[in-house]
Amino acid sequence: MRKRTIGLALVGAVLLAAGGWYASLDKETRGLLAAMPTDADVLSWSVPQRDAAFRAMDRLPVLAKANTISPSPHPLPLPVGKPLVIPGLDQYMASQRAAGLVIVQDGRIRLERYALDFDAKGRWTSFSVAKSFTSTLVGAAIQDGAIHSLEDKVSRYVPGLRGSAYDDVTIRQLLTMSSGVRWNEDYEDPKSDVARFNNAAPEQGLDATVSYMRKLPRAHPPGEVWHYNTGETNLIGVLVSEATHKPLSRYLEEKVWHPAGMEAEATWLLDKTGHEIAGCCLQAATRDFARMGLFVLANGRSGDRQIVPPDWFAQATHKQKDDGEPGRGYGFQWWTYDEGSVAAQGIFGQGIFIDPKRRLVIASNANWPRADLGPQPAAREAFYKQVQALIDAGQ
Numbered sequence: 001m002r003k004r005t006i007g008l009a010l011v012g013a014v015l016l017a018a019g020g021w022y023a024s025l026d027k028e029t030r031g032l033l034a035a036m037p038t039d040a041d042v043l044s045w046s047v048p049q050r051d052a053a054f055r056a057m058d059r060l061p062v063l064a065k066a067n068t069i070s071p072s073p074h075p076l077p078l079p080v081g082k083p084l085v086i087p088g089l090d091q092y093m094a095s096q097r098a099a100g101l102v103i104v105q106d107g108r109i110r111l112e113r114y115a116l117d118f119d120a121k122g123r124w125t126s127f128s129v130a131k132s133f134t135s136t137l138v139g140a141a142i143q144d145g146a147i148h149s150l151e152d153k154v155s156r157y158v159p160g161l162r163g164s165a166y167d168d169v170t171i172r173q174l175l176t177m178s179s180g181v182r183w184n185e186d187y188e189d190p191k192s193d194v195a196r197f198n199n200a201a202p203e204q205g206l207d208a209t210v211s212y213m214r215k216l217p218r219a220h221p222p223g224e225v226w227h228y229n230t231g232e233t234n235l236i237g238v239l240v241s242e243a244t245h246k247p248l249s250r251y252l253e254e255k256v257w258h259p260a261g262m263e264a265e266a267t268w269l270l271d272k273t274g275h276e277i278a279g280c281c282l283q284a285a286t287r288d289f290a291r292m293g294l295f296v297l298a299n300g301r302s303g304d305r306q307i308v309p310p311d312w313f314a315q316a317t318h319k320q321k322d323d324g325e326p327g328r329g330y331g332f333q334w335w336t337y338d339e340g341s342v343a344a345q346g347i348f349g350q351g352i353f354i355d356p357k358r359r360l361v362i363a364s365n366a367n368w369p370r371a372d373l374g375p376q377p378a379a380r381e382a383f384y385k386q387v388q389a390l391i392d393a394g395q
Contacts, residue, residue, distance in 0.1 A: 076261025081108025237278020
């Protein structure tokens with residue numbers, strides 16, 4: 001009887017401790033536990049699982065480990081400006097399954113809305129919006145002298161690529177996704193490279209990205225054909241870390257997060273070998289994504305410091321390659337518009353739209369029903385044009 005009493009007491013103590021632990025968690029972590037994905041493949045998650053996970057990708061190390069990026073000691077103020085009234089906004093937010101929307105013009109917030117139980121203090125994952133941050137770090141490394149030239153061969157900085165199809169590929173060709181190396185980016189094909197490469201077992205002693213990418217065959221001569229390739233942005237991240245001798249998250253903190261005046265802490269998910277997943281997975285507040293747009297509008301200048309070369313964004317945010325869409329193109333990991341605007345875009349509805357002519361930035365987070373298919377992408381493009389038209393009309 002005494003053993004049974006002791007056993008019950010131990011069970012009770014464990015349950016009380018577990019209850020105390022659960023009560024100590026923030027709402028994002030509790031939400032993630034309630035809808036915990038059964039695997040690490042985000043492309044296979046259900047909509048409720050993504051709703052919970054996109055705001056908490058960095059909360060549970062069993063799902064993914066992450067490095068932390070500290071907020072700027074001098075946050076860039078975002079004062080409230082004249083409210084922007086957008087007809088049909090509620091319907092648009094609902095149809096996009098939008099979590100956050102921040103519209104800034106002339107450095108002032110014209111509109112800020114949240115949904116899906118998300119708010120201004122939360123962090124939402126970026127997906128490929130991170131690509132534009134990564135390319136900016138190449139500019140910073142050139143400004144610092146850590147990278148000599150965009151015409152340098154990638155294998156000069158990443159020795160593990162020597163002897164592979166990337167041996168003769170330049171940094172410029174990586175930035176413009178024109179390496180000519182074969183790659184499948186189909187988000188709905190479980191056998192595609194983009195679905196498989198994060199889960200592939202790396203060769204001993206090699207970075208996980210390098211290990212996968214160096215086995216890929218050549219499809220075209222370098223520089224001739226544009227082909228979207230997330231794995232190559234991950235290679236850019238490895239290259240920047242090798243050139244600067246710093247983790248990508250620390251270099252981002254030094255060269256973008258602090259100079260741009262980011263207000264909140266951010267995180268960057270890591271791959272199997274502990275390197276930041278440079279083509280994805282930067283978690284940040286929506287306002288700080290908007291501040292990235294302001295950093296671009298400031299030409300990468302912070303006070304009296306020029307973080308990237310003065311002509312960097314003139315190259316990076318203008319069409320370098322034709323992507324096959326009329327009026328569109330691709331720069332250095334940025335999607336370009338022939339009318340002068342530029343965008344960072346991630347699957348499931350993440351985006352930073354920058355319009356230099358109107359001094360306009362639109363930062364948005366969402367959880368679309370599908371990664372990049374369906375009516376949501378076209379509706380977002382129409383929304384950008386709607387906001388531009390409202391501003392032109394004097395709103």
